[in-house]
Amino acid sequence: MAEEEDGHTKDPVPDVVGDGKRRFRVERTRHLGSGHFGDVYEGVQLSTGKPVAVKLEHRSGSIARKEWEVMRALSGEGAPNVYYTGVAGRYYVMVMDLLGPTLQKILETRPSRRLPWDVVSKIGQLCVHLLRTVHSKGYVHGDVKPENFLCAYEEGVPPYQADPTKGLYMIDLGLASKYRDSSRPNGHIAYGQRIDHFSGTVRYASLNAHLGRWLSRRDDMESLCYMLLYLHNGSLPWQGFCGDDKNMLVCEHKGKLPPDEICKGAPECMQYFLAYVRSMKFEEEPDYEYLLMLLDPTKGLVEIHRLLAEDRAIGDVSSANGALEAEDNVNNSVYDLAASGKRKRNDLDNGSQFAPNAKKHRIVIPKRYKTHQWMIVSTSAKTGNASPATQCYTSHTSYQNLVKEVEKKWSTGMRIVLLSFTAGMWTAVLNQKSTGYQEQALHYCPGADFPREWVRQKWDEGFFITALAGNATSWGVVCSTMTRNKRYKQQSYIVSPTFPSKWVADKWASGYYITSVATQGNPPHQQWAVVVSRGAPYTDQVVELDFVYPSDVIHTRWDDNYMVTCIASTSEMNAFVMSRGLTFGEEQRCTRTSHGPLHKVREDWNDNLYVTALAWGRVA
Structure with a gap:
């Protein structure tokens, strides 16, 4: 019997999908969730009894084949293994590993609707590794949010007992996009923007996404920052806007708040995280090691303060705040920190080709004043x-x-x-x-x-x-x-x-x-x-x-x-x-x-x- 949704007839969910030995029964009463473009049900592989997840997207959509391409490129690295892709009736079908609860579901089971920082910092490190994997395959995830990161499946373990620090997987890659372009000299897609364009989820989207710009690696990392703040604080400062102007209202709120207000309630290292990812150029590769250092409770801010203190002792830096207040330096203060000291770059335009490594990081001091x-x-x-x-x-x-x-x-x-x-x-x-x-x-x-x-x-x-x-x-x-x-x-x-x-x-x-x-x-x-x-x-x-x-x-x-x-x-x-x-x-x-x-x-x-x-x- 056809189901009703929002007043429109919905095609019935198939009982079985797949072909040959790859046949899977869809447990239609076990709906696991909905993404941007599809519904996910629990299923079973008929030949082995293995539990799986079955994602169905109506064929009127155009995202499924794009997601299949990304999932094939990942080959189960940081994402669930895919066992079947095809068509059943009027649905595109993808069968993949059954996973555990999402980070959002885990958060909802906590009475405080918050996760402690030791857990969030570990989640952050795992997510940096996952996004690094996606980027290494030439893609930007494009929709980083708690609903798209899942724990491993553990039979009989309820969400409130799930441990996200043991491992995470990415899902819902339908909004992923290529950032590599072999036809261009630098191998990166050209900058583009359309004022009415938006891709992602408003709550976690980067400023660039709100402003209609094509996404690149920097935007995944900015969205990750917002996601981690949400997991730790239970909310973000721009929640609650609604109406036709919601996208722009949220954008304006994100843009006007300084890092210390956005990151209020979280460790100060998150201000450095946000300042860094917002300073990145369109084609710039994230310094993943630097971001991992910031998220490591044993290093993070302690390491930054140590490096800055060493430079001050050498005499290269008189005052970090002084650098911020200089009239001619209207950008965030930027330092390349290494064993040999610091080189200050006032003009961030010259930093797009900077290649960070384990011994040198581009540290952006969060700006607390507007110019x-x-x-x-x-x-x-x-x-x-x-x-x-x-x-x-x-x-x-x-x-x-x-x-x-x-x-x-x-x-x-x-x-x-x-x-x-x-x-x-x-x-x-x-x-x-x-x-x-x-x-x-x-x-x-x-x-x-x-x-x-x-x-x-x-x-x-x-x-x-x-x-x-x-x-x-x-x-x-x-x-x-x-x-x-x-x-x-x-x-x-x-x-x-x-x-x-x-x-x-x-x-x-x-x-x-x-x-x-x-x-x-x-x-x-x-x-x-x-x-x-x-x-x-x-x-x-x-x-x-x-x-x-x-x-x-x-x-x-x-x-x-x-x-x-x-x-x-x-x-x-x-x-x-x-x-x-x-x-x-x-x-x-x-x-x-x-x-x-x-x-x-x-x-x-x-x-x-x-x-x-x-x-x-x-x-x-």
Whole structure:
């Protein structure tokens, strides 16, 4: 008889699967659990009576064959042995070793719903070895969580008596992906990202997964960190979010919390674990030995403190905290520790090829302070089409003074191309030539409500939004009429409490591109405004979100001929809009400074670079 699930008819579970001597009875009343894409039942091999697990995935799915491929590559190393893969009715079937309870089930049997650190640290070490095995086969697990790590099967042993420190196995590899690519010089897949892409489980996903980036080895290790914290503390700080924005809300919470808050209640070594895995580059191989050392209660933090103390005694390090507070060092402090001492790397971009070994580890000291700076993007147009004959940067302590100066510049033919109301300043950048803007209107709107009626009126008059700004208490909007050859065909916008990734992706699919973006408000009530336009001079566009300045990502995009066309930042998150088109030059520079932007802007002008994007945001 067909079963009912969520109001839909479900195909009946087969009684027997397999062929020839490999035939297995499915114990349909012994449902072991459900994964992302299938159900698992207890079964028995008919010829031997051996207990097995039978995983069924409906053939409308596309994950089963991918999981079979990974399981075959592992050949029972760190994962259950597979005895049969095939098809039964409308199901894909995989028969494998019957295993014991999951880590999640074990946790649920504990009255405190917590595991002691001596147990968690051993689990962590076992998981590092398991993930190292998966990585050695060229795959990323992609869904590290307590439900996907199981104990060995022991007949008659209930979950509350199971000992996870005796050994663990990985399951549910349907989300695993290849990170190796033999066609590329470094043997690693190319960096990729799609703003509406997500893979994994929200609770344990890495920041990169939330931000739509292709997964690599670093992401398995970050998810492992969250899993271990969950097992020890019984919960994670971002549990409880719900609704359509759950993914982004969890992402924002993970990104804004420093390591000491995320790891609260756990040994300090976990802060070093998290700081290290978050500092890894896309193609970087994890230093498994370093992570194992951190998880070893007899070494861990003691060993780190010993190595740092030795360096201080030599005179190479005066103060770890001092390194963190230096203005120019906006990343986590990074040290290569070895018997011969330390080499400090301020620029993590140079560390992607560093190959750690048993005698040298890259230690990342957890950062306890956030750094905010101006980010100034300047562009050179070799063709001259986008280069203004003159550019003006004007910044004031009041909106009234800004308006007076802007009106003077308008009278000389200059037009606003950028607007910024952040860091206590009211700033505009105006160009003399080739903006494509004719008449302009600047509107100030106090309060959190976006000036919808004013914008609608301007649209009716033939204007388009060409610049946006926001601060804690107001919005600023510039609307312009445009020359015929540069006029937008249509425009739309959204105001959202989180970055509207899905909305943007849908608009891209309809031929729109982001032409303005801004943020407004104070935490926790900040909001994004994103303007998209048809007829913008772009052929492709991406949005890179991050909680720091993503130097390696920006350079990768530059190498792919993308240019930064907009930036906006909340107090925690940055959005870099990067576009490909026909009107941009061959050179772009992104400068960061803690002081007012003008001195950097002048340096760029001297190099024939013109400001194209500006924001005050978190860089570390």
